[in-house]
Amino acid sequence: MNENNIINEVLGKIKPVPAEQQRMQEVADRIISLVNRTAAGTGLTDVSGMLVGSAARGTWISDEHDLDIFISFPEDTPEQDLKTVGLNIARQVAADADNREERYAEHPYVHAVFGDYEVDLVPCFRVGSAAQIKSAVDRTPFHNLFILDRIKGLEDEVLLLKQFMKGSGVYGSDLRTGGFSGYLAELLIIHYGSFMEVLQAADGWKSGIIIDIIEHGNKQHNDPLVVVDPTDPARNVAAALTLDRFAGFIDRARQYLDSPAIEQFFPTLSARLNDAGFDNTTSNRGTFLMALVFERPDLVEDVLYPQLFMLHNSITDLLSRNRFTVQNGDVWAGDRETAVVLELEVWQLPPVKKHTGPPIWEKSHAEKFKQKYLQDRGFSEIYIENGRYVVDIQRKYTNATDLLYNEIHTCRLGKHVGKSIKSGFKIFQGSELLELDDQGFREFLTGFFHLNVIP
Incomplete structure (x- = not known):
């Protein structure tokens, strides 16, 4: 299949048809109207809804019915009022949604599902310029x-x-994915x-x-790709x-330029x-797999x-400090x-451990080391190696699992994960990892072992 045929076939799959576009706009208009009526009903005639994001710009992919509707407050609104009143308006708008939940970023907002449309209702300040954002x-x-x-x-x-x-696995600026945002793709x-000129x-x-x-x-930014935000000279749109x-995007671009295939899109x-x-x-692989499993904190x-x-x-x-060599590692979060x-290359170690002391010419430290291990002998007498006292002692943990179980409290846990x-x-x-009863975890393991990389 030549390049033009590939492009046309891809667009045929991902470009919304006019009827789908019209329906998307109708749903957006209906929700915005409801925002405006709800705000006016509480006496806030200067609060209004507005559509932003790819739905507003005509750059959304077919069947991805995501609407970002901002609830815009005047700039002089107290921040606490924006949070409480804005969230209250969002709750009322989402009252008849099929499903809804409150989420928290810099400000609380409501994520609602109306049929096959997912809607974020986000309070914001209506400022005069990007330099004045709160x-x-x-x-x-x-x-x-x-x-636009x-x-x-x-x-x-x-x-x-x-x-x-998306097909290359590099789309999404959430911190889990660490990829390209929609706004970055547009820029x-x-x-x-053009698409081809970006790849080139x-x-x-x-x-x-x-x-x-x-x-x-x-x-100055210390990032792989710096795309200065046209609305903020200090912000890198590609910071995530x-x-x-x-590097993955560069690799996929080169593959496509060398041998275009529709499979790279799907x-x-x-x-x-x-x-x-x-x-x-x-x-x-001949390695050892282990997983620390705990209840998911209730966090976005x-x-x-x-x-x-x-x-x-x-x-x-x-693990590395204790000589257990980690080959590969990742994190996963399911619903529960x-x-x-x-994945460890080394997970079992012998009881004996070489313990190296100070150079002999550092007399004070060397004598303290020598006296300690003359009284508390391990597997050997004190000997000299490379000008230092050395003694073979008992290793505290010979098994990686025992180490993690007993020393997890010394790790940096984070507030919610720690709790x-x-x-x-x-x-x-x-x-035992297969006991995790979640199909998403099986998908994770496929990716963990790099078994789903596009050839």
Whole structure:
């Protein structure tokens, strides 16, 4: 299939047809009208709803019916009023939703489901310019204005880039994914001009590349990709993009340029690991798998995952300090449980441990070391190696599981994760991991072993 045929087929799958576009707009208009009526009913005639994000810009992918509706308050509104009154309006608007929940970012907001439409109802300040924002969400309407002024005629290019990023596993700026946001994809299209030109540019990217569309950046950033926000000279739109996601996009771009295939937009992932597949994989790798499992804290993912990553890094450091070599590690969060999963090259050590003391010429320290181990001998007499006193002593932990079980309290846990762990945790080993009754965990394990990488 040639490139044009691929592009046309992809667009045929992802571009909303006019009827779908009309229905999306009707739902948005209805909810905005309800926001306005609800606000007016409480005497707030200067509070209004507005549609932002990809739905407002015509850059949303078919069947992804996500609406970002902001509840806009005057700039001089007290912050506490915005939180309480804004949340109350959002609650009333979502009263008849099929499902709704309150979520918390910088300000509380309501996530509601109306049929097959997912709606975020977000209070914000209506400020005069992006330089006057009081919270991060206040910047979004200015993103809208910038994109709408420049995206006309490029909507299909944005759709192609978004779907390509999804197929490459690099789309989503949430802290779990660490990929490209929709706004970032739009800016790349505006800067380079088309989907193919973005890929061609990415072929030559190196870590640290800077894109400043209106040439107003005023701050240094230490990120793989720097795209200066046209509405804020100090902000990097690509700040959430990790080095691996950045490199992954470059790799996929090169593959497509070399050999275009529709499968790169819609990859077929490997089936979830079944019990036999898990046993074969771990047996062939010859490593040891363990998981710290505990109850999931009641947090949104962008608050939960930084704590999980911190815990993962701290556990890895604990194991490494004690000579248990970690081959691979990641974190997972399901609806009920959370896990830090580690694959170890070395998980069992002998009872004996070499303990090295100070150089002999550091007399005071050397004598203290010598006296201590003359009285408390281990597996050997004190001997000299490379000019230092050395003694072979009893290792405190010979098993990685015992170490983690007894020393988890010394790790950096994070407030909410720490509270959950203190209320109870389990350590699963090897095939015990299969006891986690969650299909999402099987999918996680497939990715953990890198079994779903596009060939």
